[in-house]
Amino acid sequence: MIPEESKKKYVERPFNCPFCDSEKMKGDEPEITDFIVYRKVECVDCGKVWEERFDLVGIEEVDQE
Ligand SMILES: [Zn+2]
Structure with missing residues (x-):
């Protein structure tokens, strides 16, 4: 389980592991x-795996x- 606080932080700045704060992640x-x-x-450091989800935010011609 990822705390809501950590999820929010990750969405704003997705450069650190939401579990251990490491910057060594591979996607x-x-x-x-x-x-x-x-x-x-x-x-890479704590071995946890999570999923990033992306939304459609708009379209451009x-x-x-
Ligand atoms: Zn980690």
């Missing part, structure tokens, strides 16, 4: 399932040549 390639994008991240 998988993001996976996309319909509208859910997620990525597994592992802490792309200029085509």
